[in-house]
Amino acid sequence: MSLLYLHPALAFLGGLVLVLVLPRRLRPVALVGAPAVALLLVEALAARAGEGAATQLLYLGQTLQPLRVDALSLLFARIFALAGGIGMLYGLHERSRVGHAAMMGTVAAALAVVLAGDLMTLFVAWELKALATTAIVATGGMAASARFAQRYLLMHTLGGTLLLAGIVWWVVGGNPLAFVAMDLTPASALILGGFALSAAIPPLHAWMTNAYPEGSPAGTVVLSAFTTKAAVYALSRGFPGVELLVWVGVAMALYGLIFAMLENDMRRLLAYHIVSQVGFMVCAVGMGALGEGPAQDKVAKLALNGSAAHAYSHILYKGLLLMATGAVIYATGFRKLSELGGLWRRMPFTLAMLMIGAVSISGTPLWNGFVSKSMVITAADYAQRPAVEWMLTLASVGTFLHTGLKLPWFIFFAADSGVQPQRKLPWNMGLAMVVSATLCTLIGLWPQLLYDMLPHQSQAGEAVYKPYTVAHVLHSVQLMLGTALVFFLLVRLLAGKPEVQRDAGEIYTLVGRGFVLVSRRVVQPAMAATAQVVGAGVRALPPIGRRIDGLRRAPIGLWVMAAVMVLAVLVLVLQGV
Amino acid sequence: MKRLIPILAVLLVVVSLLELVLPVKVYDHHPWWRGLPGLYGLFGAAGCGLLVLVAKSLGKLLLVPEPDPALEDERPIDPAQMEEGR
Numbered sequence: 001m002s003l004l005y006l007h008p009a010l011a012f013l014g015g016l017v018l019v020l021v022l023p024r025r026l027r028p029v030a031l032v033g034a035p036a037v038a039l040l041l042v043e044a045l046a047a048r049a050g051e052g053a054a055t056q057l058l059y060l061g062q063t064l065q066p067l068r069v070d071a072l073s074l075l076f077a078r079i080f081a082l083a084g085g086i087g088m089l090y091g092l093h094e095r096s097r098v099g100h101a102a103m104m105g106t107v108a109a110a111l112a113v114v115l116a117g118d119l120m121t122l123f124v125a126w127e128l129k130a131l132a133t134t135a136i137v138a139t140g141g142m143a144a145s146a147r148f149a150q151r152y153l154l155m156h157t158l159g160g161t162l163l164l165a166g167i168v169w170w171v172v173g174g175n176p177l178a179f180v181a182m183d184l185t186p187a188s189a190l191i192l193g194g195f196a197l198s199a200a201i202p203p204l205h206a207w208m209t210n211a212y213p214e215g216s217p218a219g220t221v222v223l224s225a226f227t228t229k230a231a232v233y234a235l236s237r238g239f240p241g242v243e244l245l246v247w248v249g250v251a252m253a254l255y256g257l258i259f260a261m262l263e264n265d266m267r268r269l270l271a272y273h274i275v276s277q278v279g280f281m282v283c284a285v286g287m288g289a290l291g292e293g294p295a296q297d298k299v300a301k302l303a304l305n306g307s308a309a310h311a312y313s314h315i316l317y318k319g320l321l322l323m324a325t326g327a328v329i330y331a332t333g334f335r336k337l338s339e340l341g342g343l344w345r346r347m348p349f350t351l352a353m354l355m356i357g358a359v360s361i362s363g364t365p366l367w368n369g370f371v372s373k374s375m376v377i378t379a380a381d382y383a384q385r386p387a388v389e390w391m392l393t394l395a396s397v398g399t400f401l402h403t404g405l406k407l408p409w410f411i412f413f414a415a416d417s418g419v420q421p422q423r424k425l426p427w428n429m430g431l432a433m434v435v436s437a438t439l440c441t442l443i444g445l446w447p448q449l450l451y452d453m454l455p456h457q458s459q460a461g462e463a464v465y466k467p468y469t470v471a472h473v474l475h476s477v478q479l480m481l482g483t484a485l486v487f488f489l490l491v492r493l494l495a496g497k498p499e500v501q502r503d504a505g506e507i508y509t510l511v512g513r514g515f516v517l518v519s520r521r522v523v524q525p526a527m528a529a530t531a532q533v534v535g536a537g538v539r540a541l542p543p544i545g546r547r548i549d550g551l552r553r554a555p556i557g558l559w560v561m562a563a564v565m566v567l568a569v570l571v572l573v574l575q576g577v
Numbered sequence: 578m579k580r581l582i583p584i585l586a587v588l589l590v591v592v593s594l595l596e597l598v599l600p601v602k603v604y605d606h607h608p609w610w611r612g613l614p615g616l617y618g619l620f621g622a623a624g625c626g627l628l629v630l631v632a633k634s635l636g637k638l639l640l641v642p643e644p645d646p647a648l649e650d651e652r653p654i655d656p657a658q659m660e661e662g663r
Contacts, residue, residue, distance in 0.1 A: 482621025
């Protein structure tokens with residue numbers, strides 16, 4: 001039975017069309033309406049999940065599954081629709097029609113990714129997401145937006161190519177097209193590579209740390225919620241229990257932290273921090289090896305649940321942090337910590353919102369980070385992997401240090417920079433932040449709201465994860481107090497200076513230069529020689545009239561391209577028929 | 578601000594002592610020192626110090642002065658300019 005008409009991506013696709021055609025006064029209808037409809041569709045799907053809501057299509061001799069509904073995809077679909085709504089609300093006032101359309105497209109594509117049951121649908125949705133997110137970066141309105149959008153597109157095209165190569169190799173090797181957990185082979189390793197790039201696993205992360213700070217305030221909020229988390233979903237679905245991911249995750253968690261601490265640009269700091277938090281999720285996926293005995297199963301379920309729970313919470317509180325810093329940028333025009341300070345008197349509401357995001361991300365009891373991040377660390381504890389456990393705990397210290405302490409301190413307190421807000425925040429930005437902050441708090445107080453959505457529910461007789469234990473609360477509070485103590489002792493050392501940091505992006509420049517060199521010395525002479533030969537052959541033909549003569553002089557490459565395109569379209573059409 | 582540090586220190590001691598008074602679950606596979614009160618506070622403090630140290634050291638390697646705004650594109654954004662969407 002086809003439930004395709006209930007696909008929530010359709011709501012955002014409709015929203016995309018409306019945003020492009022409606023007059024500006026009516027655009028808010030689409031911006032708020034699309035997410036609302038999408039949320040309803042997700043719930044409708046959830047209600048029908050028992051009917052095995054897997055829709056199938058036949059194309060090119062393969063069975064596609066554009067809609068696959070289970071607990072994991074529903075969780076991500078829910079938070080994506082929700083985050084899309086919050087992001088659109090936050091960006092209601094922005095003027096760029098294309099920017100809004102790009103946001104709609106991003107959410108639609110992201111929903112298609114998490115509900116895709118087969119690799120082909122996944123790939124198409126993945127590429128569409130890359131295009132839509134590039135458009136968000138390009139329309140960011142910052143000075144460097146266009147430049148970083150180009151790099152962003154190049155990197156994501158690379159990721160998409162890896163993904164496609166891997167998928168083709170995988171299927172040709174006799175594996176089914178269904179998107180399920182895969183064994184690690186050279187073919188699936190390419191797929192993993194494609195996912196890893198989107199997850200911003202270093203050294204493939206620079207696209208994010210370069211591009212996110214250059215989006216518009218709302219654009220970056222939308223960006224942050226979807227690309228990396230869709231990749232986390234994909235890793236969780238395709239590669240649970242791959243041991244490599246445990247160590248990659250731990251390394252990411254610490255790498256992102258170090259660079260976040262050095263960073264002066266507010267939103268780039270948060271972007272590096274995304275790398276760190278995604279590291280937690282990736283590490284958790286790595287610990288999720290099911291089917292290896294009851295003790296390991298307990299660890300794996302907690303880890304996979306932790307990964308999903310952390311992704312859910314992270315979308316909420318990272319969105320809130322980006323919204324608050326976006327609000328500071330909107331109001332003051334400044335984006336660097338070295339240029340800010342003393343804003344607490346002039347922007348108290350924004351400070352409050354930032355602090356809620358900050359305490360959430362730091363894992364303070366009563367907020368959502370406390371009930372989600374700890375699942376991953378506890379899983380490492382149950383797995384008796386103290387190295388992993390303590391390194392992730394160190395990452396938590398670092399998180400609190402730079403996002404919970406340094407960021408608010410240098411924006412709102414510290415030496416007063418004299419910066420004044422130039423304009424008031426529009427009501428929609430404030431409301432969006434309040435919604436996020438409320439959800440962060442609500443989940444912290446009633447974690448069962450989140451836990452009921454997790455993919456691996458406890459069976460009868462199995463222990464249930466309880467975040468509010470005496471040990472957990474006391475240890476978390478101690479950890480934060482100890483960190484805060486040393487922070488304030490050393491605070492002078494941490495002041496931002498107008499500096500920028502080198503990072504993996506430098507590698508790209510080197511590779512790019514090498515490529516251009518090879519191209520000039522080797523490829524271009526070869527192409528010129530070929531053109532000479534072919535051109536001589538073509539000119540040897542008898543002239544058939546002036547018009548044809550003109551065409552004969554057209555670049556050979558153009559002819560080849562045209563021929564290939566015609567052939568490709570013919571093949572696709574005839575196959576489908 | 579000056580009083581903040583002693584307040585934090587006192588709170589830390591109090592919460593650490595609570596660990597002795599309140600029932601804290603201990604796992605079989607944990608070594609003896611994990612039961613010590615204040616362990617996590619110490620870890621937070623030491624971890625923070627370590628991370629700041631590492632950051633400052635790496636900063637010497639990795640940080641370069643911001644490029645001259647006249648040459649680079651990273652001007653502070655004029656809020657009035659941002660009204661013009663593309």
